[in-house]
Amino acid sequence: MAPEWFVGNAGSKEFWTEERCYITELLNDPASPDASLAVARVEPGVTTQLHKLVGISERYIVRKGKGVVEVDGIAQLLDVGDQAVIPADTAQRITNTGETDLEFYCLCVPRFRPGSYVSLE
Known part of the structure; x- marks a missing residue:
């Protein structure tokens, strides 16, 4: 039996979301x-769909590609290694402005729950 602090690999696969992007959950x-x-x-x-996460802050960390993130109506260019710190309950979306896929980590605090997602479109 594994210790209670261990979380095994659930074999998460990439899936399409109504947000208009693909997600692979690494830890949730x-x-x-x-x-x-x-x-x-x-x-x-x-x-991606304009949305907010109720009670959850989010950090985007770009790992591939480039784009423009919009947080609370303010746009900012993002490139590999750049981060966007998005407070809870704040309107957000991101546009891929490059010629290849844009990939970024989404770190949510506390953890993402589907019921926290609110479309603003």
């Missing part, structure tokens, strides 16, 4: 309620 488990971690992938020319 009740055993780790303080945070979740996912990789988002946005295809070239696509802008």
